[in-house]
Amino acid sequence: MLKSFQVAVLRCALAFLLAAILSIPAHSADSSLANLETGLSNLIYGLSQSLVTIESYSHVEMSGVTRSIVSSGIIIDSSGHIIVAAKPILGAEKIFVIYANRRLPAKLIGIDYREMIALLHIKEPVGFPAEFSEFHSCAGQMVVAMGSAYGLRVSPSIGFCAGARDDGCLQFSVPVASGTVGGGVFNLSGQVLGVIVDGIGQFNQVTLAVPAYRIDDAINYLKSSGNRYVGYLGVKTRESLIDPPIRTTIPAIFASAQNNHNDMVSVGLQVTAVFPGSPSMIAGVHPGDIIHAIGNRPLETSTELATLVKQLEPGMTINLEIIRRGHPISLPLVVGKKSIRQMKLGYDGTGSNFHPAKTIDSLASVLQYFREEVIRLERKLQSID
Numbered sequence: 001m002l003k004s005f006q007v008a009v010l011r012c013a014l015a016f017l018l019a020a021i022l023s024i025p026a027h028s029a030d031s032s033l034a035n036l037e038t039g040l041s042n043l044i045y046g047l048s049q050s051l052v053t054i055e056s057y058s059h060v061e062m063s064g065v066t067r068s069i070v071s072s073g074i075i076i077d078s079s080g081h082i083i084v085a086a087k088p089i090l091g092a093e094k095i096f097v098i099y100a101n102r103r104l105p106a107k108l109i110g111i112d113y114r115e116m117i118a119l120l121h122i123k124e125p126v127g128f129p130a131e132f133s134e135f136h137s138c139a140g141q142m143v144v145a146m147g148s149a150y151g152l153r154v155s156p157s158i159g160f161c162a163g164a165r166d167d168g169c170l171q172f173s174v175p176v177a178s179g180t181v182g183g184g185v186f187n188l189s190g191q192v193l194g195v196i197v198d199g200i201g202q203f204n205q206v207t208l209a210v211p212a213y214r215i216d217d218a219i220n221y222l223k224s225s226g227n228r229y230v231g232y233l234g235v236k237t238r239e240s241l242i243d244p245p246i247r248t249t250i251p252a253i254f255a256s257a258q259n260n261h262n263d264m265v266s267v268g269l270q271v272t273a274v275f276p277g278s279p280s281m282i283a284g285v286h287p288g289d290i291i292h293a294i295g296n297r298p299l300e301t302s303t304e305l306a307t308l309v310k311q312l313e314p315g316m317t318i319n320l321e322i323i324r325r326g327h328p329i330s331l332p333l334v335v336g337k338k339s340i341r342q343m344k345l346g347y348d349g350t351g352s353n354f355h356p357a358k359t360i361d362s363l364a365s366v367l368q369y370f371r372e373e374v375i376r377l378e379r380k381l382q383s384i385d
Helices: 002-022 026-048 212-226 281-282 303-309 338-345 356-384
Strands: 050-058 064-075 080-086 092-098 102-105 107-112 116-122 143-147 157-164 170-174 184-187 191-200 208-212 236-249 262-274 289-296 315-322 327-334
Touching: 026 143, 026 184, 064 191, 080 191, 080 212, 092 338, 107 212, 116 212, 170 191, 170 338, 184 208, 191 212, 212 356, 236 289, 236 303, 236 315, 236 327, 262 281, 262 315, 281 327, 289 303
Parallel strands: none
Antiparallel strands: 050 064, 050 092, 064 080, 080 116, 092 102, 107 116, 143 157, 143 184, 157 170, 170 208, 184 191, 191 208, 236 262, 262 289, 289 315, 315 327
């Protein structure tokens, strides 16, 4: 499956390159191809100067052994600051930055749990700062993803931007090796489009990245305040239809002027698990409950819940609107704080679920674009003949 996916992406890339080549006179095709190869080589070399390898070491409980994780990082300034993905360094006792055969100890400045990125600092600056794009979208653009993979500090892959997801992350048709996490996805102008934070699909054949335009705000917060925490509920959910719909009453103090105080609810999020000791368990949430709103904010998808929870301040009190055995209930809940332990155990507690259908749809739209380009190229070849 992975091989066929990579072949499809490669064919798309070749179609794109072929379009560029065929748009010029035939007698200069060879020189143009050489120029294109040189241009890509120079681009990748230049980008490599802004990337580092990250080695993090943590003690594994019970086993008594030390575990090491290899990931990537992006140089953001000439003062020794490096942005990385948070997951590979969660709970790390020692972190090292590797660049040009130099292995330097790094200090963790802070973790942004909202974006799931972290800021490191080394005393001896290396490389050159990367340039970050200010664009909010990149759908259809050809991109180069780069990071550490299988023993190489820089391992480039070519793919395409599929666009922004519901949670604000960017999605790219580029496979992700474990060491690539924390690296960057770049446009052909050499600007960072996003910081790689995860891969999705059975073989991580799709890349997820935090958009570049959100990185600056995260860096400024981490430099000035340290960790940026986000809310934590402690539940897992799945989307559910309510048939027949149930009439609910939202208390007036939580309802906005636009809300009808008596609404029929036909969709919600069924609780599939409540984590021990979590804010949801303390509030009295049970598996099987259906969450349909937080305060006056209706919820229909797990992505909406996850996005909203990230915006909640730890310690604040919210009203969780649920349906239990056909009856609406309002439960006061004190929002918790997402911790490293919860992340390491997989207790994300935001209710976020991955939707493969949305991934397939977004990839299909990109592939359709390149099918049309291939048809256009075929017609152009016929006209040349």
